[in-house]
Amino acid sequence: MDENRVDSHGGGMQQIVEFILELDKLKGVTRKTRPLGLERYENSAEHSWQIALMATSLAHHAGTAVDINRVVGMLLVHDIGEIDTGDTLVYAEGGWEERKAAELAAVKRIFGMLPEQQGAPFLALWREFEQGETAEARFAHAVDRAMPVLLNLANEGQSWRENGVSHERVVRRIAPPIKAGCPALWNYLEVRLEEARQKGWFGA
Amino acid sequence: MDENRVDSHGGGMQQIVEFILELDKLKGVTRKTRPLGLERYENSAEHSWQIALMATSLAHHAGTAVDINRVVGMLLVHDIGEIDTGDTLVYAEGGWEERKAAELAAVKRIFGMLPEQQGAPFLALWREFEQGETAEARFAHAVDRAMPVLLNLANEGQSWRENGVSHERVVRRIAPPIKAGCPALWNYLEVRLEEARQKGWFGA
Numbered sequence: 001m002d003e004n005r006v007d008s009h010g011g012g013m014q015q016i017v018e019f020i021l022e023l024d025k026l027k028g029v030t031r032k033t034r035p036l037g038l039e040r041y042e043n044s045a046e047h048s049w050q051i052a053l054m055a056t057s058l059a060h061h062a063g064t065a066v067d068i069n070r071v072v073g074m075l076l077v078h079d080i081g082e083i084d085t086g087d088t089l090v091y092a093e094g095g096w097e098e099r100k101a102a103e104l105a106a107v108k109r110i111f112g113m114l115p116e117q118q119g120a121p122f123l124a125l126w127r128e129f130e131q132g133e134t135a136e137a138r139f140a141h142a143v144d145r146a147m148p149v150l151l152n153l154a155n156e157g158q159s160w161r162e163n164g165v166s167h168e169r170v171v172r173r174i175a176p177p178i179k180a181g182c183p184a185l186w187n188y189l190e191v192r193l194e195e196a197r198q199k200g201w202f203g204a
Numbered sequence: 205m206d207e208n209r210v211d212s213h214g215g216g217m218q219q220i221v222e223f224i225l226e227l228d229k230l231k232g233v234t235r236k237t238r239p240l241g242l243e244r245y246e247n248s249a250e251h252s253w254q255i256a257l258m259a260t261s262l263a264h265h266a267g268t269a270v271d272i273n274r275v276v277g278m279l280l281v282h283d284i285g286e287i288d289t290g291d292t293l294v295y296a297e298g299g300w301e302e303r304k305a306a307e308l309a310a311v312k313r314i315f316g317m318l319p320e321q322q323g324a325p326f327l328a329l330w331r332e333f334e335q336g337e338t339a340e341a342r343f344a345h346a347v348d349r350a351m352p353v354l355l356n357l358a359n360e361g362q363s364w365r366e367n368g369v370s371h372e373r374v375v376r377r378i379a380p381p382i383k384a385g386c387p388a389l390w391n392y393l394e395v396r397l398e399e400a401r402q403k404g405w406f407g408a
C-alpha cells in the first residue's frame with residue numbers, strides 16, 4: 001500500500017476502500033446449495049445477507065432475548081474467512097480444528113486491512129460467533145445452520161442428494177445448535193425434516 | 205398459504221419461512237457491475253451485504269453522527285423491491301416516479317408476507333431510506349451510490365464503458381448524495397474519478 005495515499009486522504013479512507021474491495025471475493029466463494037430457481041450455486045456473500053434478515057425476522061423466537069444488532073453484525077462477518085479458506089459443507093466431518101485456525105488467520109489478515117478502530121470490532125464479532133457462548137452467538141448459529149435446511153426443504157433436498165447426506169446426519173449436526181439458539185425453529189424443522197425423509201429427499 | 209399450518213406452528217413461523225424463501229429471489233436480480241475477477245454480473249443480494257459492511261467501516265466518516273444499526277437495516281432491505289421490479293442502472297433517466305411506486309407495491313407485498321410485528325419495521329426502514337431525510341438515510345444513500353463507483357474504479361470502468369456512461373453523468377448523479385451523506389468519501393472519489401477520466405475509463 002502507498003503510505004502517502006493513506007495519509008493524504010485521512011481517516012483511513014484508502015485502507016477502508018481496499019477492505020471493501022477485498023470483501024468482493026466472498027461473492028466468488030460458492031456453497032453447496034443453489035438459490036431457488038437458479039442453476040448456479042449460492043455464494044457466501046448473498047447467504048450472509050439472507051441470514052441477517054432471517055435473524056431479524058426471527059428474533060422474537062430466540063431462546064434467550066438477544067441484541068439483534070450484534071446478531072446481524074456477527075452474521076454479516078461470520079463467513080469472511082472463507083475468502084482465504086473456501087466453503088466447507090457444514091456436514092463434513094474432521095479437520096475442524098485446522099479449518100478454524102486457517103479461518104482465524106484469514107480474518108486477522110482481512111480485518112487487519114482496516115484501521116484498528118474499524119477492524120477490531122469486526123474481529124470481536126467474528127470471535128463471538130466462533131466461540132458461540134453468548135445468547136446472540138447461539139441464536140446466530142441457529143439461523144446460520146437452519147438456512148440451508150430451509151433451502152433444501154424448498155428444493156427437494158438438492159444439496160443433500162447431490163452430496164449423499166442422510167436425514168440422520170443432518171439432524172445430528174443441526175438439532176443441537178438450533179435447539180440451543182432458537183427452539184421454536186427446531187420444533188418447526190423437526191416436523192419438516194421428517195416429511196422430507198418420507199419423501200426421499202436425502203442422500204445416502 | 206395453508207392457514208392450519210400457520211396456526212399450528214405459532215409465532216408466525218410458517219409465514220417467516222415463506223418470507224425468507226421469497227428473499228431468495230433477490231439473488232437472481234442482476235446489476236450492471238461485475239464482481240472483481242468474475243465474469244458474471246453482481247446480484248442485489250450480495251451487493252446489499254457488501255454495502256452493509258461498507259457502511260459499518262465508514263460510519264466515523266458520516267456527515268452527521270448516525271445510528272449505524274439503522275443504516276445497516278436500511279441497506280439490507282433497500283433493494284428488496286427489485287424482486288418484483290428488477291434492477292435499473294442508477295444513471296438511467298426518467299420513469300423515476302413510476303419505478304418508485306412499483307417498488308413500494310413490491311415491498312408492501314413482500315414485507316406483508318410476515319406477521320405485522322416483523323413486517324412493519326422492515327417497511328419503516330425501507331421508507332426511511334426512500335425518503336432520504338434522516339442522517340442515517342443520507343449516509344446509507346451515500347454508501348449505496350459509492351459502491352458501484354468503487355467497483356468501476358477497480359475494474360477500469362467496466363459498467364461505465366459497457367453502458368456508455370460519461371464522467372460528467374456519474375458526477376452529476378452521485379456527487380450530491382455522497383457529499384450530503386459522507387463528505388470525506390466524496391473528497392476521495394472526486395480525485396479517483398478524475399484519474400479514471402484521464403485513463404479513458406468512461407463511455408460516451
Ligand SMILES: [Ca+2]
Pocket residue numbers: 047078079144
Ligand atoms: Ca454460514
